[in-house]
Amino acid sequence: MLALPLSGAALLFSGLAVFLYQLLWFRLLGFSETLDNATILMAFFSGLALGSLFAQWCLHKGNNELKSFIISQLIAAISAIILLPILVSPEQIVALSPDQQIASWTGFLTIFTIALIPAVSMGMAFPLLSTWLAGIQSKNKITNTDIPFLYASLSFGALIATLLGGFYILPNIGLTGGIYTAAGFNVLAALVAYFISLNPNQLKPSIKIPPPPITTISTTTNRTTNSVWHRTKWLILLAIVSFIWMGSGIIWIKFISLYAGATLFSFSAIVATCLMGLTIGAYLVHHWQHKIRLPHKHLFWLLVTLFITLNITRLLFSYTPQIYSPSYHLGELLNHLDSLWFALTLLLSNAAFGAIISLLLSLYCQDSNTIKQRIGLAYAIHLLAAISGAVITVLWLIPAFKSHNTLFIFTLTPVLLALFLMPYMVSIKKLLIGYAILIGAGIGAFLLPPLSFQDVFKHHYYRYVNTAPPVIDLRIFEQTEGVVGLTLYEPESLHLQVNGLTQSSVHIRHPHKGDINESLTALLPVLFQKNATEALVLGFRAGIITRVLANSDLEGVVTTIEPEPKIVESMLVLNLLVNFSFLDDGRANIEYKSFRDALRNNDERYSIITAQAPYVWTTNATRLYSQEFFHLVKSRLKPDGIFGYHLNLLRVDTDTLKSILQTFYSVFPKGAVFGNPRMGAIVLLGSNQPLVMDFDRTQTYFKEQEEAMHTIRYGDLRNAKELPRYFLFTRKTAQQMAGDAKLITDTNLLIESRIKRLSKAISQGENDPYQLFNQYVQRQPNRL
Numbered sequence: 001m002l003a004l005p006l007s008g009a010a011l012l013f014s015g016l017a018v019f020l021y022q023l024l025w026f027r028l029l030g031f032s033e034t035l036d037n038a039t040i041l042m043a044f045f046s047g048l049a050l051g052s053l054f055a056q057w058c059l060h061k062g063n064n065e066l067k068s069f070i071i072s073q074l075i076a077a078i079s080a081i082i083l084l085p086i087l088v089s090p091e092q093i094v095a096l097s098p099d100q101q102i103a104s105w106t107g108f109l110t111i112f113t114i115a116l117i118p119a120v121s122m123g124m125a126f127p128l129l130s131t132w133l134a135g136i137q138s139k140n141k142i143t144n145t146d147i148p149f150l151y152a153s154l155s156f157g158a159l160i161a162t163l164l165g166g167f168y169i170l171p172n173i174g175l176t177g178g179i180y181t182a183a184g185f186n187v188l189a190a191l192v193a194y195f196i197s198l199n200p201n202q203l204k205p206s207i208k209i210p211p212p213p214i215t216t217i218s219t220t221t222n223r224t225t226n227s228v229w230h231r232t233k234w235l236i237l238l239a240i241v242s243f244i245w246m247g248s249g250i251i252w253i254k255f256i257s258l259y260a261g262a263t264l265f266s267f268s269a270i271v272a273t274c275l276m277g278l279t280i281g282a283y284l285v286h287h288w289q290h291k292i293r294l295p296h297k298h299l300f301w302l303l304v305t306l307f308i309t310l311n312i313t314r315l316l317f318s319y320t321p322q323i324y325s326p327s328y329h330l331g332e333l334l335n336h337l338d339s340l341w342f343a344l345t346l347l348l349s350n351a352a353f354g355a356i357i358s359l360l361l362s363l364y365c366q367d368s369n370t371i372k373q374r375i376g377l378a379y380a381i382h383l384l385a386a387i388s389g390a391v392i393t394v395l396w397l398i399p400a401f402k403s404h405n406t407l408f409i410f411t412l413t414p415v416l417l418a419l420f421l422m423p424y425m426v427s428i429k430k431l432l433i434g435y436a437i438l439i440g441a442g443i444g445a446f447l448l449p450p451l452s453f454q455d456v457f458k459h460h461y462y463r464y465v466n467t468a469p470p471v472i473d474l475r476i477f478e479q480t481e482g483v484v485g486l487t488l489y490e491p492e493s494l495h496l497q498v499n500g501l502t503q504s505s506v507h508i509r510h511p512h513k514g515d516i517n518e519s520l521t522a523l524l525p526v527l528f529q530k531n532a533t534e535a536l537v538l539g540f541r542a543g544i545i546t547r548v549l550a551n552s553d554l555e556g557v558v559t560t561i562e563p564e565p566k567i568v569e570s571m572l573v574l575n576l577l578v579n580f581s582f583l584d585d586g587r588a589n590i591e592y593k594s595f596r597d598a599l600r601n602n603d604e605r606y607s608i609i610t611a612q613a614p615y616v617w618t619t620n621a622t623r624l625y626s627q628e629f630f631h632l633v634k635s636r637l638k639p640d641g642i643f644g645y646h647l648n649l650l651r652v653d654t655d656t657l658k659s660i661l662q663t664f665y666s667v668f669p670k671g672a673v674f675g676n677p678r679m680g681a682i683v684l685l686g687s688n689q690p691l692v693m694d695f696d697r698t699q700t701y702f703k704e705q706e707e708a709m710h711t712i713r714y715g716d717l718r719n720a721k722e723l724p725r726y727f728l729f730t731r732k733t734a735q736q737m738a739g740d741a742k743l744i745t746d747t748n749l750l751i752e753s754r755i756k757r758l759s760k761a762i763s764q765g766e767n768d769p770y771q772l773f774n775q776y777v778q779r780q781p782n783r784l
Helices: 003-029 036-060 065-082 084-088 100-123 125-140 144-198 228-260 264-291 295-324 336-364 368-424 428-447 453-459 516-527 544-550 565-572 595-600 627-635 654-667 695-704 720-726 731-738 769-776
Strands: 472-479 482-489 493-498 501-507 535-538 558-561 588-591 606-612 637-648 670-674 681-687 727-730
Touching: 003 036, 003 065, 003 100, 003 125, 003 144, 036 065, 036 100, 036 125, 036 368, 065 084, 065 100, 065 125, 065 144, 100 125, 100 368, 125 144, 125 368, 144 264, 144 336, 228 264, 228 295, 228 336, 228 368, 228 453, 228 482, 264 336, 295 336, 295 368, 295 428, 295 453, 336 368, 368 428, 368 472, 453 472, 453 482, 472 565, 482 565, 493 565, 516 544, 516 606, 516 637, 516 681, 516 695, 516 720, 535 544, 535 595, 544 558, 544 588, 544 606, 595 627, 627 637, 627 654, 654 670, 654 681, 654 731, 654 769, 670 731, 695 720, 720 727, 727 731, 731 769
Parallel strands: 535 558, 535 606, 558 588, 606 637
Antiparallel strands: 472 482, 482 493, 493 501, 637 681, 670 681, 670 727
């Protein structure tokens, strides 16, 4: 019959649009790196759940399923396009708020509303088509057996959207083009439904002998399938399984990101693998469902399978550091063989999740009438439980119990659910034996080796700086979006690492010896500006920039913005080694918020603003390299203020460097570039006024500000006469280097999408930025 494949095709296009919107909204609305991701997820899944409930209400009112589906898809497409101007620049709405507290709520409501409106329309798709399909098949009593197929179609559409969005749409046509593409898939889904509505008589099922209903229960249980408890039981199991599915997925992504790198492509590959597992599991249930006579028995064995696959995945990940230790380095993207290894470890458990979720949806909805009455509620519970699993895991379970213990709770849950189902299917003797086996399995899971982030850091190393694995891991801190590690390399070099990538380092014997480029980022704005007052530092890292500014002759307070408290906490462990007294005596203070939030919700103007740019290939890096970000920084500078931008050159190719220079100096009319590129970074200075240095004042500063110079005197810079060595080129030269390079904006992923896999070889030839430096850098040993 054509009804089932056509319904599946409509849901496939709808699922494709749904997850493509989600991927795009994460990038368009994520202007606050801390709050917005959780807000988008909550709004998106809440909208889908509300749409599912609204679909059920429409069905109770007697509305036509196909007509409602067509209208909902068109509303989703139209609303997404109409809201596109707000999607592109939501900060403009937030900026209208009179104070910071109102601005935060305005931002939350703006994001929630924008994501909610199309999501409600798309959440109606699954209940409407499930009910329509059950209605045309009701004469043959083939009803809930097709729910797993529809769920598989929806998951497969999401799988295609993840791969298509991450590997083609975002890198090639950008965020705005992606919105139009997603709207096009909504229209395709509506067209398929319209075609179905034109040919209803040709879509009647051809099967004459129905399979036995899957809700038949063993006579030994002597229970009715229509009892309230019986229905509620399936709903409770569905909520629990959905919760641990999303919660465990959060932990897997955090662990794999240490190996795969926190990039657009690695995230897309991981999510696609999970969705592939869901699709396979749901389709297998659809294929074998006609053989199911005892649902409790089959569900019991599926839960046991889930327990086994989760523990296999946990065991494989526990031994991954030892398996990859001879040849792998943290923070790099995986090659094809490595990717296959991680994909297989995730695929099995997600296939079990897909089978259980789709089976529970079927068990809760038994015939055409109950599908009409219940499918909307069941699907809404599934979505709300899933998003609750993600949010609660990130905000409470991981901070309270750490990832390993949280994962152990998740892997043990299927055993507890299986214990709950056993009385429905076996005799007393078999029941006792089964209990003993399941309890033993739970104890065995407890004895498995832990999933240790410390082992990951210990067996691998940051190879761009070091030639040997670390000596010792002092501390490992789990943060919201990754793992912070304090790792001692060689005998003297202590590295602050986030997700395996070094952010800054401290010399053990000379703790005030700081990276020369980080020190210049703070020192140069002070030297170029007389009577500077307040300073704003975006990013604490190892505290080098904050320390230089706090110990300088600034008249005001140094405010440091750090999104992740764990980074500061990790560095304060070294308080006896590195003197952070400036945090206690009022010279500096730290605020925990996102960089763009701090700039947007603050009316104060600063003499100096500094920022340390993230690695260019990491997820959301674009938002701290974009023209919009630089304009936001410029709006918070005083007329003679200076912006110091620390640019890490690791894996920056020539085209990326040109785009960064083009974007930076399209905003700042005056400036220059300093630094030591051979140390892996440069410093971009931007201002509204010409940069003029009083050399006599600079010499006096070096003599009088001895405390401020501690961070660089152990480096190459020891006096004012050596400062010209670090001058590279002017703004005019930077623009000549950039040529006609493309500008980086919030709506394109120019820099993030250039690196799909990090090569183990340094860029050579035309792609080597150091070749570009050799062409343009002018050494001026005697003057600035």
